[in-house]
Amino acid sequence: MGIYEVLAQSRQATDAFFVQYNSMGRPILDVLHNIFEGAFNILLAVAFALSLAYIIMSISVLLQHWHT
């Protein structure tokens, strides 16, 4: 078997993989992507709320410190 035949076969296998990936794997990955992105946004919102609480506390304490 020549090198060109090996390359052609591997290319066929790769094409077949991507056909399967597009028809079956990608929809699953899209669902997973939406789940992770949603979880990320929820965590970001909670982290932002907590972060804001610390900023408010810090500014309040700082203002009191300057005031006194």
Place this chain on the structure above:
Amino acid sequence: MSISVLLQKQRKRGNEASWTPYVTVQIPTMNEAVALRCAEKCLEFDYPKDMYEIIIGDDSSNPDVSRQIDEFAAQHPKIRVLRRGTNSGYKSGNLNNMLKHSRGEIIVLFDSDFLPSADFLKRVVEPFAKDEKTAGVQARWKFTNAEQNLVSVLGSTIVEVFHRITLPFVFKRRRISFLCGSAEAVRKDVLAKMGGWDHGNLTEDIEYSLRLMKSGYRIEYLEDLECDSEVPYKPKDLYRQQMRWAYGVVSSYKKHAKDIYSSKKIGIEDKAYISLVCSGYLMTILLAGLFITGALSIVTHRPEPIDFGKFFIYTARNIALTCGLMVASLIAVAKAKKASQTIKMLAASFSYGLIVAYHVNIGIYKALLNRPMKWYMLSKGGGSSQTKTNTA
């Protein structure tokens, strides 16, 4: 009527100033000769000498340290040494043992590395005279070795945020505070009535604070009363300390959260502030979650050329949205008059801080899954590092 009110106020002030209850100073220790340095400072209190006693709760397994403590106590009759011959229940077990032998109306606690000033005792007992519902008083911690290295800079910053931002803010808003395990005072009768310290709890101070709040008692935070102490300067010590604290805080909160939220003695605002104080370690869980879900979101994204501009803009936005704790750290450092340490603090946060965050996450997950946590003795002023497993 006006004169009568004035006279009553003056009499009350006079009573507060002259109130000198009998106090027991407790110093729990295990293989830490540095406890003698603390005891020495306690002997210098400008408090009536016949109105306080000092107890060293010696759980040492090292006979050399025990010998040094005995020799020191022999020279100072005010000091009593108590030994259990075991380390059961760790610090809280030791404290409960000392409680049984304490004669004081007020109990003042110091970890072995603390160095109280001469007026500490006089000032820490004052709030108890003002209000019978005050069952605990916490003083502010200050560090003698904060600038030793990057580890001590990070360790001190974490505590500074709690002592210079969180506690003062919550105390000023709602007169709520928490005990921190050292440089604190508690009413003995209330502690005994509540069943003493939680045996084996790794943060018995937070656990007792939550119990006090549930029962309608108050804890006062004395922002102006500072006590010198040490902060871990070895990376492993800092990781272990933070892991233990995270574990203890989450365990205690888990134990009492239901009762606190259903309690009619605690107002809604107070409940919110209690949650805010206990949620300090939540940020590390959130950051870990953001990192994991963010990475998985990128990996599962539809293949397409990477838009680096968009990537950096989103990253910068997310950092800006979650930088509250960093802002608090910068302000706490500035308030502690250590603004010159800012660069070191930032460097420590983005190096050792990441490993600390990992250990804090481990501590929180262990607490949530009810897994036992190891108890570690930290190196203090030449003390040795030892480990025991908590099976309580």
